[in-house]
Amino acid sequence: MRASLIQINVDPAEPVAERRDRAAALVREQAGSDLVVLPELWHVGAFAFESFAVEAEPLDGPTARVMSSAALDAGVWLHAGSIVERGAGGDLFNTSLVFSPGGELVRTYRKIHRFGFDKGEAVLMAAGTEPVTVALPGAVAGLATCYDLRFPELFRALVDAGAQMFVVPAGWPERRRAHWSLLARARAVENQAYVLACGTAGTHAGVEQAGHSVVVDPWGDVVGEAGAGEEVLAVDLDLARVARVRDEFPALKDRVLGVPGIPVINGL
Numbered sequence: 001m002r003a004s005l006i007q008i009n010v011d012p013a014e015p016v017a018e019r020r021d022r023a024a025a026l027v028r029e030q031a032g033s034d035l036v037v038l039p040e041l042w043h044v045g046a047f048a049f050e051s052f053a054v055e056a057e058p059l060d061g062p063t064a065r066v067m068s069s070a071a072l073d074a075g076v077w078l079h080a081g082s083i084v085e086r087g088a089g090g091d092l093f094n095t096s097l098v099f100s101p102g103g104e105l106v107r108t109y110r111k112i113h114r115f116g117f118d119k120g121e122a123v124l125m126a127a128g129t130e131p132v133t134v135a136l137p138g139a140v141a142g143l144a145t146c147y148d149l150r151f152p153e154l155f156r157a158l159v160d161a162g163a164q165m166f167v168v169p170a171g172w173p174e175r176r177r178a179h180w181s182l183l184a185r186a187r188a189v190e191n192q193a194y195v196l197a198c199g200t201a202g203t204h205a206g207v208e209q210a211g212h213s214v215v216v217d218p219w220g221d222v223v224g225e226a227g228a229g230e231e232v233l234a235v236d237l238d239l240a241r242v243a244r245v246r247d248e249f250p251a252l253k254d255r256v257l258g259v260p261g262i263p264v265i266n267g268l
């Protein structure tokens with residue numbers, strides 16, 4: 001599988017509609033890839049809290065329409081990162097969108113772990129409640145978003161649901177870049193799965209972004225890593241490697257379930 005992670009620059013001086021069109025053009029340029037990934041809230045900026053309500057949109061809103069047509073034109077599976085979704089009841093969600101090469105919206109994932117403690121996303125958005133997987137050609141992908149990376153139990157639940165890779169759009173700050181790299185590798189090693197972690201570049205709302213999107217293989221080796229600025233990170237994934245690693249070093253099979261005090265995750 002050829003995967004292209006678009007580490008787009010989020011600059012508050014660039015109008016959202018222009019960034020949307022620019023992102024769509026970048027997706028079209030990835031024709032020939034199998035999977036294209038955009039970061040978390042790239043249209044507005046993950047820390048631009050004051051713009052969340054203004055830029056909120058339904059699942060058939062402007063971002064979804066533009067991304068659907070870009071996926072169709074490029075003929076790729078597209079994880080279009082996340083949008084600020086306005087749900088039917090008016091609540092806001094941080095919602096990831098996955099399109100088929102035919103341009104169909106096949107999966108959505110509402111971020112479960114909201115960032116900010118008692119501020120920002122944590123108070124402005126509602127939490128998702130359901131882990132989500134999607135069957136891509138050659139592998140089942142588990143979906144997670146940014147802060148979710150800190151919660152291994154979500155990833156283990158996704159493995160129990162069949163995930164062989166994780167796609168993690170993010171708006172991770174430079175200040176905690178060491179955590180980003182470490183956690184991406186940890187989730188790959190402990191779950192013996194590929195991790196495709198796609199962040200943003202630039203500075204918005206005064207928060208410098210880490211960039212450094214990274215793809216980690218099921219052994220924990222880094223397959224490719226971006227720099228700090230806008231960049232497309234293109235990598236070839238050997239999806240059969242997941243089964244090989246799981247067979248040759250069967251740590252997942254050694255899980256001991258049912259030990260008092262260790263919660264059992266029963267899958268989805």
Ligand SMILES: NC(=O)CCC(=O)C(=O)O
Binds near residue numbers: 040114115146171176
């Ligand atoms: N947008 C986010 O979820 C930010 C997460 C973050 O900054 C962290 O976990 O650290």
